[in-house]
Amino acid sequence: MNLSVELDRSDPVPLYFQVARQIEAAIVEGRLRPGARLDNELVLAEQLRLSRLTIRRAIQHLVDKGLLVRKRGVGTQVVHGQVKRAATLTSLYDDLVKSGQQPTTQVLKIDLVPAPAEVADALGISEGRQVLALERLRSTQDGPLAIMRNWLPASLAELTTEQLEQRGLFQLLRSNGVHLRVASQQIGASNATTAEARLLGENRGAALLTMVRTTYDDVGRAVEYGRDSYRASRYTFEMTLVDR
Amino acid sequence: MNLSVELDRSDPVPLYFQVARQIEAAIVEGRLRPGARLDNELVLAEQLRLSRLTIRRAIQHLVDKGLLVRKRGVGTQVVHGQVKRAATLTSLYDDLVKSGQQPTTQVLKIDLVPAPAEVADALGISEGRQVLALERLRSTQDGPLAIMRNWLPASLAELTTEQLEQRGLFQLLRSNGVHLRVASQQIGASNATTAEARLLGENRGAALLTMVRTTYDDVGRAVEYGRDSYRASRYTFEMTLVDR
DNA sequence: TATGATATGTTGTCTATACAATTCAGCCCA
DNA sequence: TGGGCTGAATTGTATAGACAACATATCATA
Numbered sequence: 001m002n003l004s005v006e007l008d009r010s011d012p013v014p015l016y017f018q019v020a021r022q023i024e025a026a027i028v029e030g031r032l033r034p035g036a037r038l039d040n041e042l043v044l045a046e047q048l049r050l051s052r053l054t055i056r057r058a059i060q061h062l063v064d065k066g067l068l069v070r071k072r073g074v075g076t077q078v079v080h081g082q083v084k085r086a087a088t089l090t091s092l093y094d095d096l097v098k099s100g101q102q103p104t105t106q107v108l109k110i111d112l113v114p115a116p117a118e119v120a121d122a123l124g125i126s127e128g129r130q131v132l133a134l135e136r137l138r139s140t141q142d143g144p145l146a147i148m149r150n151w152l153p154a155s156l157a158e159l160t161t162e163q164l165e166q167r168g169l170f171q172l173l174r175s176n177g178v179h180l181r182v183a184s185q186q187i188g189a190s191n192a193t194t195a196e197a198r199l200l201g202e203n204r205g206a207a208l209l210t211m212v213r214t215t216y217d218d219v220g221r222a223v224e225y226g227r228d229s230y231r232a233s234r235y236t237f238e239m240t241l242v243d244r
Numbered sequence: 245m246n247l248s249v250e251l252d253r254s255d256p257v258p259l260y261f262q263v264a265r266q267i268e269a270a271i272v273e274g275r276l277r278p279g280a281r282l283d284n285e286l287v288l289a290e291q292l293r294l295s296r297l298t299i300r301r302a303i304q305h306l307v308d309k310g311l312l313v314r315k316r317g318v319g320t321q322v323v324h325g326q327v328k329r330a331a332t333l334t335s336l337y338d339d340l341v342k343s344g345q346q347p348t349t350q351v352l353k354i355d356l357v358p359a360p361a362e363v364a365d366a367l368g369i370s371e372g373r374q375v376l377a378l379e380r381l382r383s384t385q386d387g388p389l390a391i392m393r394n395w396l397p398a399s400l401a402e403l404t405t406e407q408l409e410q411r412g413l414f415q416l417l418r419s420n421g422v423h424l425r426v427a428s429q430q431i432g433a434s435n436a437t438t439a440e441a442r443l444l445g446e447n448r449g450a451a452l453l454t455m456v457r458t459t460y461d462d463v464g465r466a467v468e469y470g471r472d473s474y475r476a477s478r479y480t481f482e483m484t485l486v487d488r
Numbered sequence: 489t490a491t492g493a494t495a496t497g498t499t500g501t502c503t504a505t506a507c508a509a510t511t512c513a514g515c516c517c518a
Numbered sequence: 519t520g521g522g523c524t525g526a527a528t529t530g531t532a533t534a535g536a537c538a539a540c541a542t543a544t545c546a547t548a
Contacts, residue, residue, distance in 0.1 A: 052503095066426040073510040076529085077462075183485040187431055191449070236431060238429070297531095317542070489548100500539070502536085513525090516522090
């Protein structure tokens with residue numbers, strides 16, 4: 001099995017990542033079929049003039065992605081299945097852009113308000129403290145998609161309607177030097193209220209997919225509490241479950 | 245910062261995992277606070293008489309879990325946030341058992357049927373081929389929770405009503421030597437049909453959280469196509485999003 | 489006082505090596 | 519023919535060491 005992996009040692013991209021990337025391309029392009037066995041680690045290391053640990057690192061990256069599976073004593077095989085990306089901290093805006101869907105955003109509300117109990121609790125601040133409350137309608141060329149409500153600590157960033165209509169919220173936060181790191185999210189469902197139904201172009205009572213989320217930065221501060229409602233007729237949340 | 249990590253080198257549990265486990269316990273028990281800085285890798289390696297790479301391995305395990313964050317040139321810090329487990333291939337049954345909710349299962353249907361187009365497509369078999377079709381109602385002490393519909397290749401395992409009422413499906417498959425590996429899942433929402441509403445004890449039209457899933461084994465065969473509907477009033481899907 | 493350069497500290501990547509644990513195929517014996 | 523044992527093959531864990539890349543603090547100069 002010849003993989004034709006080509007390495008550029010002057011490239012700043014780490015070698016393990018170059019290997020992983022090229023193995024992944026071979027899988028995606030069908031050169032490596034589901035069930036195909038990779039050469040063993042020692043052979044690959046010799047062929048590519050890399051240390052075995054570098055090869056292991058590349059392979060582990062793809063195992064974590066669900067593309068490869070390893071068995072001690074046997075070897076490494078390609079897994080079947082159109083695997084989705086791991087759940088990561090990207091905003092809906094970025095995802096829609098990436099899938100070519102031309103998102104637009106209408107800012108419905110942008111106010112400094114005293115934090116209600118639930119928001120204060122999630123953000124780890126005292127109730128009544130000022131927070132920036134946002135409500136936005138996200139649409140694509142096919143019509144309205146989601147209502148997004150976010151509460152941010154007031155001191156975090158100065159956001160304008162214009163900014164929010166041009167770029168995703170997480171993108172704006174990142175541009176303001178906020179290092180988003182991890183979020184805890186609950187996915188649920190609810191029946192559309194009259195107001196929601198009107199905004200989203202659905203019937204009152206239509207099923208909506210809901211997400212409630214607290215996002216933290218890299219030193220652990222809560223930087224966003226969000227409540228999103230999506231038209232279930234237009235949106236599902238796709239994910240990969242991996243047995244590790 | 246003294247972590248009091250104790251290693252048992254005769255334990256079959258790998259050293260990196262022992263270290264990771266104990267750091268995690270320190271975080272969970274509050275001995276390591278959000279924002280706290282760990283000793284650097286070299287110091288930890290010296291203190292614990294381990295190689296630096298073993299320490300890195302332990303730390304990376306916790307970084308992947310969202311508990312720690314690393315910055316080149318600075319160090320490693322504890323992340324804030326009640327982090328949920330990574331999305332993994334566990335069945336609802338196992339999750340409910342683990343959370344002490346005493347699940348019960350009523351098998352509504354267990355038939356060999358010709359595979360409809362959607363099922364055949366997901367399982368990678370020809371339409372009309374025999375598949376095992378299951379429909380079950382999962383309840384807890386608080387009442388019905390979810391309707392679960394699964395389609396399995398007929399040859400995969402022989403399952404009885406008794407087995408399905410006593411244990412989770414994935415558990416049964418694993419007991420039959422099936423190595424579940426990865427699943428592709430779409431989470432959505434729908435309005436309860438009359439039949440669903442009656443089974444779940446909700447009103448007709450109530451919002452249900454839905455999951456459509458194809459599960460693959462470790463050599464890439466599709467081993468299950470599932471369609472689950474949960475009472476949104478009783479269930480949310482919790483997950484962690486990590487920025488990597 | 490502000491800016492740029494340098495030094496220090498720490499993680500990131502990579503090499504080389506060795507032993508352990510598991511899997512599978514083949515062989516032998518009852 | 520079936521079960522058990524052995525050896526080969528391969529991944530899993532761990533050690534030791536080195537250099538690179540980035541972040542931050544400190545120092546020097548204008």
